[in-house]
Amino acid sequence: KSGFGQLKDAYNLFDKMLRCRPLFSVVNFTQLLSGVVRMKEYGSGVILYRKMCMLGLPINVYGVNIVMNCFCYLNRVDMGFAMLGCLFKLGYKPDEVTFTTLINGLFKGNRIKDAMELFLKLVIGKVCEVNEIIYGTVIDGLCKSGNTSKALELLRLMEKKGSVKPNIVMYNTIIDSLCKDRKVSDGLQLLSEMVVNGIPPDILTYNSLVRGLCSFGRWEEVKQLMMDMRNASVYPVVVTFNILIDGFAKEGRMKEAEDMLQIMVEKGESPNTVTYNTLMDGYCLRGEMEEATRVLRTMLASGCEPSIQSYSILLNGYCKNRKVDDAIDLFKRLSSEGLASDVVTFNIMIQGLFEVGRCADAMKLISEMHAQGESPSITTRCIVLNGLCKNGFVSEAQLLLCEMENKGISLH
RNA sequence: GAUAAUGCCGCGUAC
Numbered sequence: 001k002s003g004f005g006q007l008k009d010a011y012n013l014f015d016k017m018l019r020c021r022p023l024f025s026v027v028n029f030t031q032l033l034s035g036v037v038r039m040k041e042y043g044s045g046v047i048l049y050r051k052m053c054m055l056g057l058p059i060n061v062y063g064v065n066i067v068m069n070c071f072c073y074l075n076r077v078d079m080g081f082a083m084l085g086c087l088f089k090l091g092y093k094p095d096e097v098t099f100t101t102l103i104n105g106l107f108k109g110n111r112i113k114d115a116m117e118l119f120l121k122l123v124i125g126k127v128c129e130v131n132e133i134i135y136g137t138v139i140d141g142l143c144k145s146g147n148t149s150k151a152l153e154l155l156r157l158m159e160k161k162g163s164v165k166p167n168i169v170m171y172n173t174i175i176d177s178l179c180k181d182r183k184v185s186d187g188l189q190l191l192s193e194m195v196v197n198g199i200p201p202d203i204l205t206y207n208s209l210v211r212g213l214c215s216f217g218r219w220e221e222v223k224q225l226m227m228d229m230r231n232a233s234v235y236p237v238v239v240t241f242n243i244l245i246d247g248f249a250k251e252g253r254m255k256e257a258e259d260m261l262q263i264m265v266e267k268g269e270s271p272n273t274v275t276y277n278t279l280m281d282g283y284c285l286r287g288e289m290e291e292a293t294r295v296l297r298t299m300l301a302s303g304c305e306p307s308i309q310s311y312s313i314l315l316n317g318y319c320k321n322r323k324v325d326d327a328i329d330l331f332k333r334l335s336s337e338g339l340a341s342d343v344v345t346f347n348i349m350i351q352g353l354f355e356v357g358r359c360a361d362a363m364k365l366i367s368e369m370h371a372q373g374e375s376p377s378i379t380t381r382c383i384v385l386n387g388l389c390k391n392g393f394v395s396e397a398q399l400l401l402c403e404m405e406n407k408g409i410s411l412h
Numbered sequence: 413g414a415u416a417a418u419g420c421c422g423c424g425u426a427c
Contacts, residue, residue: 030414037415065415100416136417143418172418207419242420249421277421284422312422319423347423382424 003035007044010036014048018055026058033066045070061092065101072105080105096128100137107141115141136169143177151177159197168194172204179212187212200232207240214247222247238269242278249282254291257282273299277310284317289326292317312345319352327352343374347383354387362387381409 004010014032017024029052037045049067052059064087071080080102087094099122106115119138122130135158142151151174158166171194178187187209191201206229213222222244229236241264248257257279261271276299283292292314299306311334318327331349334341346369353362366384369376376384381404388397 025413027414032414034414060414062415067415069416095415097416102416104416131416133417138417140417167417169418174418176419202419204419211420237419239420244420246421272420274421279421281421307421309422314422316422342422344423349423351423377423379424382426384424386425 003038007036007039007041010039010044010048014051023057026060026063029057030060030062030066033063037066037070040073042070042073046074059090061087061090061095061098064090064092065095065097068098068101068105072101072108075109077102077105077109077111094128096131096134099128100134103134104137104141107137107145110145112141112145112147130164132164132167132170135164136167136173139170140173143173148174148177148181148183166194166197166199168199168202168205171199172202172208175205176208179208182216184209184212184216184218201234203229203234203237203240206234206236207243210240211243211247214243215250217251219247236264236267236269238264238272238275241269242272242274245275245282246278249278249285252282252286254279254282254286254288271302271304273304273307273310276304277307277313280310280317281313284313284320287317287321289314289317289321289323308339308342308345311339312342312348315345315352316348319348319355322356324352324356324358341369341372341374343369343377343380346374347377347380350380351383351387354383354391357391359387359391359393 004013010032017028017032033045033048033052036048046067049059049063049070052063064083068080068083071077071083084094084098087098099118103115103118106112106118115138119134122128122134135154139151139154142148142154155166155170155174158164158170171190175187175190178184178190191205191209194201194205206225209225210222213219213225226236241260245257245260245264248254248260261275261279264271264275276295280292280295283289283295296306296310296314299310311330315327315330318324318330327349331341331345334345346365350362350365350369353359353365362384366376366380369380381400385397385400388394388400
């Protein structure tokens with residue numbers, strides 16, 4: 001009904017539902033689909049939808065919208081738009097959810113202009129209701145594509161005219177983006193504005209600002225903000241503590257980071273995977289690998305499931321502290337335990353190998369990465385180019401650079 | 413009764 005532990009459970013339920021007579025309703029099948037998507041199994045969502053189509057099961061605009069969303073998260077907005085055809089064939093019209101999903105997909109695919117065009121069409125023509133979620137989606141898309149000032153302009157416009165007024169999500173989105181753009185003071189300014197406009201900040205607002213202040217070492221203001229939170233009866237959650245722990249850890253202040261963990265537990269918040277990852281990274285930065293592995297053991301003992309990021313942090317720690325062989329051991333154990341490395345894991349290992357001059361091994365890992373279906377990122381290319389150059393393979397690096405230029409790959 | 417917007421951790425170069 002709500003969530004599945006595993007994909008298998010979802011498919012088992014699907015089979016059971018198929019055998020049941022009378023047949024389950026559209027709503028039940030849509031709920032199943034939604035459950036799969038909630039696990040972030042977007043590819044499986046598409047497959048499930050196709051099965052449902054082939055079996056002639058009932059589908060309505062809810063289901064199609066869900067599948068569109070899957071395509072968007074798979075970075076296939078084009079397929080999302082193709083779903084419009086299916087929608088019409090089924091006799092439905094796209095609604096505001098459909099369009100929000102597509103706008104979101106366009107932004108995620110970095111098609112900012114197309115997203116804005118579609119948005120303007122909705123606003124001008126009476127295609128569908130233009131609600132606050134659509135505005136919120138556009139503001140988020142603008143922010144996350146590096147156009148925070150445009151997002152702010154839109155917010156200002158909404159304050160002045162139009163039926164949709166700025167809400168807390170929009171303020172939070174822009175405040176977060178300002179902080180990430182290193183404009184923390186502008187973020188704080190917007191915070192006072194939202195208060196004036198009668199929109200009290202929530203924990204997400206504070207988290208963004210606390211993170212911004214921490215990352216610039218503005219600890220006095222962090223303290224002040226935490227007191228403001230308390231006075232506003234907004235209480236820190238695990239993410240807040242993780243941000244504070246990370247702030248200390250990045251400055252190498254592990255004693256204070258551990259104290260913060262203690263405080264967090266006393267306040268009744270349980271540490272999660274990110275909490276442990278953050279602590280591990282802090283110790284790795286200080287070269288204290290035995291402390292880092294101690295944290296990993298604590299995490300395992302507490303029943304917290306390490307993520308691939310947990311291991312990447314450790315691998316990075318080993319590599320940066322001249323312990324590549326330990327990294328290789330751990331890396332091998334990962335694949336034998338069936339934990340899939342992602343592109344960052346590979347990047348860390350490739351760089352580690354280049355740095356100790358093991359170029360052939362590094363290149364081998366690149367093939368392995370391809371074999372596992374991971375595409376190299378911009379960072380991968382930089383690491384390889386840099387690695388080749390530093391090891392005297394300048395002409396090879398040039399060759400690679402040419403290839404990239406021919407393929408139209410930019411390093412920015 | 414089912415679908416859409418906001419917060420935390422890992423990798424590079426240069427500065």
